[in-house]
Amino acid sequence: MSTVFTFRIDGKDVAGTEGQTVMEVAEENGIDIPGLCHLEGIHDRGACRLCMVEIGGSPKLVAACMTRITEGMEVVAHSERLLEYRQAITEMLFVERNHVCAVCVANNHCELQQMAADLGVTHFDLPRINPKVDIDASHRLFAIDHNRCILCLRCVRVCDEIEGAHTWDVMHRGLETRVQTDMGIPWGESSTCTSCGKCVQVCPTGALFEKGRAVASGSKHERPFLPWLKTVQEERGL
Amino acid sequence: MTKPRVATVWLDGCSGCHMSLIDLDERLLDIFERADLVYSPLVDFKEYPENVDVCLVEGAVSSEEDLHKIKMVRARTKTLIAFGDCAVTSNVPGMRNPIGVQPLLDRSYIENATLNAQLPSRIVPKLLPTARPVHRVVTVDVFLPGCPPSADLIYCLLDDLLSGRVPDVAGARFGR
Numbered sequence: 268m269s270t271v272f273t274f275r276i277d278g279k280d281v282a283g284t285e286g287q288t289v290m291e292v293a294e295e296n297g298i299d300i301p302g303l304c305h306l307e308g309i310h311d312r313g314a315c316r317l318c319m320v321e322i323g324g325s326p327k328l329v330a331a332c333m334t335r336i337t338e339g340m341e342v343v344a345h346s347e348r349l350l351e352y353r354q355a356i357t358e359m360l361f362v363e364r365n366h367v368c369a370v371c372v373a374n375n376h377c378e379l380q381q382m383a384a385d386l387g388v389t390h391f392d393l394p395r396i397n398p399k400v401d402i403d404a405s406h407r408l409f410a411i412d413h414n415r416c417i418l419c420l421r422c423v424r425v426c427d428e429i430e431g432a433h434t435w436d437v438m439h440r441g442l443e444t445r446v447q448t449d450m451g452i453p454w455g456e457s458s459t460c461t462s463c464g465k466c467v468q469v470c471p472t473g474a475l476f477e478k479g480r481a482v483a484s485g486s487k488h489e490r491p492f493l494p495w496l497k498t499v500q501e502e503r504g505l
Numbered sequence: 506m507t508k509p510r511v512a513t514v515w516l517d518g519c520s521g522c523h524m525s526l527i528d529l530d531e532r533l534l535d536i537f538e539r540a541d542l543v544y545s546p547l548v549d550f551k552e553y554p555e556n557v558d559v560c561l562v563e564g565a566v567s568s569e570e571d572l573h574k575i576k577m578v579r580a581r582t583k584t585l586i587a588f589g590d591c592a593v594t595s596n597v598p599g600m601r602n603p604i605g606v607q608p609l610l611d612r613s614y615i616e617n618a619t620l621n622a623q624l625p626s627r628i629v630p631k632l633l634p635t636a637r638p639v640h641r642v643v644t645v646d647v648f649l650p651g652c653p654p655s656a657d658l659i660y661c662l663l664d665d666l667l668s669g670r671v672p673d674v675a676g677a678r679f680g681r
Contacts, residue, residue: 367600368680369590369652384678389648390593397602
């Protein structure tokens with residue numbers, strides 16, 4: 268028997284089972300906590316920090332996707348302070364690389380673009396970095412445009428946890444951080460990639476896309492493999 | 506009482522935002538019954554006048570001419586609006602920023618030229634090192650993102666300003 272915890276999110280009484288995260292219980296109760304790296308069906312990573320919440324009067328913010336629920340906890344998921352932080356994080360995600368929504372394959376289907384609209388980010392106070400960033404189009408079917416990558420690492424996790432290939436990983440640090448295929452070789456030369464396309468499907472932006480897609484045509488709404496994995500995970504108690 | 510004085514300016518952009526402005530259609534009659542259009546690429550005034558109340562600025566600040574123009578516009582305008590993604594983020598004109606001016610010009614006018622390869626040096630204004638959003642150069646009062654912002658949003662914005670309300674651009678977003 269798993270223990271049931273009752274607690275509150277934004278003053279609303281909610282309940283969840285031991286081991287669940289604040290994010291999961293919020294989702295089950297129709298409370299929208301913003302997030303770009305969280306995706307049901309793969310393990311959470313706490314990469315994007317957009318789901319930061321306040322807990323029980325502690326001045327420290329924690330990521331809702333990485334925080335296990337406890338009995339009687341008081342979660343504040345929406346406040347003026349949190350909105351300001353989330354707007355600043357969204358802005359930083361934009362200025363760190365070269366996001367040009369108007370000519371992006373994911374225009375209109377992009378979770379980062381939608382996040383800016385939802386949070387009321389209408390411009391960037393921070394100067395753009397304008398980094399010189401590569402595109403790897405060596406794969407037969409897909410391409411990665413690092414200009415659009417926000418390092419949510421959904422591709423890394425889905426490739427490892429669902430496809431079992433672990434083609435994707437991360438290299439370098441700080442502003443130089445990039446997702447990579449195999450040991451940093453061109454994607455098209457990867458011997459582990461199965462060309463399943465799961466990474467493309469989970470990418471929240473236009474970083475990973477199918478070749479031949481025009482601007483604004485890279486819709487990514489079908490993710491049938493994720494609920495299936497969730498079941499297997501649960502069965503095996505992973 | 507004199508009518509509010511409205512202007513529009515076109516810096517480094519594709520004119521799509523101005524096309525969207527024209528898409529106001531019959532609502533233009535409503536707007537310009539309540540305001541005077543005193544300067545715009547859509548009309549034939551040669552000089553940007555003094556005492557402008559509202560100016561919509563399309564485009565990024567990319568050349569020395571843009572820089573000169575936007576400083577003059579700012580000095581003569583009460584409410585300056587960054588109009589569309591190029592003005593707000595530098596958008597497509599900003600795609601040259603990681604490349605640098607010289608490699609960009611060499612690629613465009615020398616390497617890819619099949620006839621009479623030479624860098625443009627006369628009449629056309631010099632490019633600045635980067636194409637910048639308007640608010641990196643002068644103070645902007647209202648941001649209206651969108652590529653382009655829809656006619657509905659432009660109407661809401663102008664209607665709010667001409668009615669003395671704080672403009673509400675909810676629903677505006679990058680791209681589209």
